[in-house]
Amino acid sequence: MTTDDLRHAPKALLHDHLDGGLRPQTIIELADSVGYSGLPATEAEALRLWFRDSANSGSLPRYLETFDQTLAVMQTAEGLFRVASECAQDLAADGVVYAESRYAPEQHLVEGLTLEDVIEAVNAGFRDGEAKAAAEGHPIRVTALLTAMRHAAKSTEIAELAVRYRDEGVAGFDIAGAEAGYPPTRHLDAFEYLRRENAHFTIHAGEAFGLPSIWEAIQWCGADRLGHGVRIVDDIAVDGRPFNDWIESVQDEPGALVELDLGRVTLGRLAAYVRDMRIPLEMCPSSNLQTSAALSIALHPITLLKRLRFRVTLNTDNRLMSDTSMSKEAGLLVTEAGWTMEDLRWVTINAMKSAFIPFDERLALIDDVIKPGYAALGHEGPPTT
Ligand SMILES: O=c1[nH]cnc2c1ncn2[C@@H]1O[C@H](CO)[C@@H](O)[C@H]1O
Numbered sequence: 001m002t003t004d005d006l007r008h009a010p011k012a013l014l015h016d017h018l019d020g021g022l023r024p025q026t027i028i029e030l031a032d033s034v035g036y037s038g039l040p041a042t043e044a045e046a047l048r049l050w051f052r053d054s055a056n057s058g059s060l061p062r063y064l065e066t067f068d069q070t071l072a073v074m075q076t077a078e079g080l081f082r083v084a085s086e087c088a089q090d091l092a093a094d095g096v097v098y099a100e101s102r103y104a105p106e107q108h109l110v111e112g113l114t115l116e117d118v119i120e121a122v123n124a125g126f127r128d129g130e131a132k133a134a135a136e137g138h139p140i141r142v143t144a145l146l147t148a149m150r151h152a153a154k155s156t157e158i159a160e161l162a163v164r165y166r167d168e169g170v171a172g173f174d175i176a177g178a179e180a181g182y183p184p185t186r187h188l189d190a191f192e193y194l195r196r197e198n199a200h201f202t203i204h205a206g207e208a209f210g211l212p213s214i215w216e217a218i219q220w221c222g223a224d225r226l227g228h229g230v231r232i233v234d235d236i237a238v239d240g241r242p243f244n245d246w247i248e249s250v251q252d253e254p255g256a257l258v259e260l261d262l263g264r265v266t267l268g269r270l271a272a273y274v275r276d277m278r279i280p281l282e283m284c285p286s287s288n289l290q291t292s293a294a295l296s297i298a299l300h301p302i303t304l305l306k307r308l309r310f311r312v313t314l315n316t317d318n319r320l321m322s323d324t325s326m327s328k329e330a331g332l333l334v335t336e337a338g339w340t341m342e343d344l345r346w347v348t349i350n351a352m353k354s355a356f357i358p359f360d361e362r363l364a365l366i367d368d369v370i371k372p373g374y375a376a377l378g379h380e381g382p383p384t385t
């Protein structure tokens with residue numbers, strides 16, 4: 001399997017932050033045009049490395065501090081339009097055929113835009129990027145997820161906007177930000193409103209904080225999907241010992257997870273519920289290494305969860321901060337965790353099944369784009385999926 005194969009393979013992306021995926025050169029040009037002088041570097045390559053190294057901090061709060069720099073240049077309609085357009089084009093060039101891109105409108109009001117201005121500028125940018133990508137021969141569909149910040153108090157207002165714009169490019173709602181100390185139940189009003197409106201939402205849960213956060217997100221808030229959810233392994237045991245103890249004991253054996261006999265693995269009630277109910281996990285391996293939510297790609301829980309057939313999806317989280325792309329994430333799993341093209345086809349179909357657009361549109365992408373795309377690379381998939 002070559003790098004070209006990975007790029008050409010159709011990919012679906014459910015968890016990518018708009019403010020975590022800017023081109024370094026664009027940040028520099030936008031900073032120049034709005035008179036922002038706080039950038040830590042003024043040359044694109046140096047700035048790219050600054051984001052990667054600063055985000056590689058070992059903690060989620062410090063990782064999140066780097067967003068101050070991208071948000072600083074995303075306060076005008078022109079800036080938002082350009083960033084959204086380039087996001088669609090960059091994803092399409094990497095072989096992504098469907099993406100849900102998330103951002104928090106409340107973080108873009110510093111220069112006087114209204115929440116509606118922000119949403120409309122981003123949507124217009126996505127439409128522009130889709131048109132340019134199609135003209136380049138890389139068709140992509142991009143929808144927006146509106147995020148509310150978990151430490152703030154705007155979630156109901158943002159949820160109402162997600163419903164108001166549901167037929168104009170917004171597919172759903174999300175909660176993000178530092179997890180510890182800000183349980184999702186703080187935003188119960190927003191979730192209850194969304195459920196009354198039959199709207200879709202995902203919650204960042206089980207990234208920096210463990211099972212209580214996942215349990216609240218699913219059983220109390222009613223999340224359709226889990227952002228990360230990687231800590232669900234806290235409810236999985238190997239030989240009756242917590243998975244995390246076992247993984248530490250095999251740290252020097254990179255193949256341990258790929259070869260683990262699944263007969264030795266048992267699921268607790270919550271992990272079983274997540275698997276039984278096919279709750280999608282929006283997993284982001286490289287991001288988890290930077291925030292210390294996982295030890296290495298080889299030992300990342302995504303490979304165990306895939307083997308146990310949880311509804312696993314593969315995502316980038318923040319392409320700028322994690323210096324990644326969908327084909328890079330896929331390549332890392334192939335070279336370091338034994339993944340095959342068949343596995344990539346499976347996570348892609350999983351993602352498309354779990355997307356927040358209507359069922360018939362998801363099916364059309366699976367049948368008309370994803371399956372033929374893998375077949376063209378010589379991967380037909382099992383007779384029944
Ligand atoms: O992995 C993550 N966990 C929690 N919050 C995040 C993560 N990545 C980004 N954001 C937060 O989401 C906001 C809207 O896009 C970003 O500004 C950042 O603060």
Ligand SMILES: [Zn+2]
Pocket residue numbers: 015017176204227317
């Ligand atoms: Zn995220």
